[in-house]
Amino acid sequence: MLVDSGTQLTNLPDAETLRIPAVALVFAGGATVELDFSGVLVGMGSDEPSVACLAFTSTGDDKPVGILGSQQQKTFAVVYDVANQRMGFGAKGCV
Secondary structure, eight states: OEEEOSSSEEEOOOTTTOOOOOOEEEOTTSOEEEOOGGGTEEEESSSSOSEEEESOOOOOTTOSOOOOOHHHHTTEEEEEETTTTEEEEEEOOOO
């Protein structure tokens, strides 16, 4: 497997031996959303890709907002409460 670190490609073990750490998003107020593997890495190419890209990136230390895209949301039922300016996450999304 190859990983694009932004400056070079890095050879990693086969997917069977590669361990991807768990990623959780922690929001103000303590709400935590644990991402599915598919929300962390995105395969590039065929059904069994040899290249995967990180599915998110920093918006910079000086930015007060991040983007939670469809790649991270797809394994959740997402509720948008516009009137109260809140979001909710439940199990069973689109995957």
